[in-house]
Amino acid sequence: EPEVTQTPSHQVTQMGQEVILRCVPISNHLYFYWYRQILGQKVEFLVSFYNNEISEKSEIFDDQFSVERPDGSNFTLKIRSTKLEDSAMYFCASSELAGAYNEQFFGPGTRLTVL
Amino acid sequence: AQSVSQHNHHVILSEAASLELGCNYSYGGTVNLFWYVQYPGQHLQLLLKYFSGDPLVKGIKGFEAEFIKSKFSFNLRKPSVQWSDTAEYFCAVKDRGSTLGRLYFGRGTQLTVWP
Numbered sequence: 231e232p233e234v235t236q237t238p239s240h241q242v243t244q245m246g247q248e249v250i251l252r253c254v255p256i257s258n259h260l261y262f263y264w265y266r267q268i269l270g271q272k273v274e275f276l277v278s279f280y281n282n283e284i285s286e287k288s289e290i291f292d293d294q295f296s297v298e299r300p301d302g303s304n305f306t307l308k309i310r311s312t313k314l315e316d317s318a319m320y321f322c323a324s325s326e327l328a329g330a331y332n333e334q335f336f337g338p339g340t341r342l343t344v345l
Numbered sequence: 346a347q348s349v350s351q352h353n354h355h356v357i358l359s360e361a362a363s364l365e366l367g368c369n370y371s372y373g374g375t376v377n378l379f380w381y382v383q384y385p386g387q388h389l390q391l392l393l394k395y396f397s398g399d400p401l402v403k404g405i406k407g408f409e410a411e412f413i414k415s416k417f418s419f420n421l422r423k424p425s426v427q428w429s430d431t432a433e434y435f436c437a438v439k440d441r442g443s444t445l446g447r448l449y450f451g452r453g454t455q456l457t458v459w460p
Contacts, residue, residue, distance in 0.1 A: 261446075267453075271452060272349070272452045273435060273437075274450070286445050286447060321388075323389075328444060329443065329446050330446050331377065334446065334448060335388075336381070336388045338387060
């Protein structure tokens with residue numbers, strides 16, 4: 231069964247450093263998402279991506295964040311200058327279709343720790 | 346904006362006990378409703394979903410949920426839990442009018458089942 235994969239599973243970085251979180255969506259999916267969950271808080275939507283463009287982003291997704299699909303398989307989330315409050319579990323998801331009736335398939339997450 | 350509340354942060358049960366996890370949402374429009382589960386070390390998986398029709402929906406592994414529109418609730422139930430149900434459970438909603446399908450999650454409920 232095809233799955234969304236994410237690497238690394240755990241990333242530790244120093245405050246101010248850049249990090250890139252990687253995701254490989256399911257191969258025939260066209261819509262991609264990033265969510266995050268700060269420890270003890272809700273899973274929050276960050277951004278959705280379709281046709282090489284951001285479709286929607288939340289208020290959390292500020293200029294420090296960017297997303298890219300550098301090739302036909304990877305979907306990356308970059309944080310340019312990490313802050314302590316960026317420490318969270320980051321989930322990538324993909325779906326074949328858009329809209330309220332689609333099912334999003336999630337990866338296992340990357341735990342980001344900013345020191 | 347949507348808001349999803351899960352009342353129980355951590356539930357501890359013995360095997361064969363019955364389970365009910367609460368989920369309430371606040372939104373003025375029509376929503377689609379989801380329960381996701383995350384087993385230790387694994388990705389978020391869809392447990393069940395409600396779009397329309399019979400408000401009692403059945404999902405995988407013996408789980409079911411009931412949509413009560415008047416209470417804005419979508420509680421998850423299982424008559425008899427097993428040790429393998431130990432996981433984190435997330436309630437989520439989508440605006441039915443959404444073209445992109447952004448999910449709004451609750452905080453999650455950690456379920457621990459003792460053998």
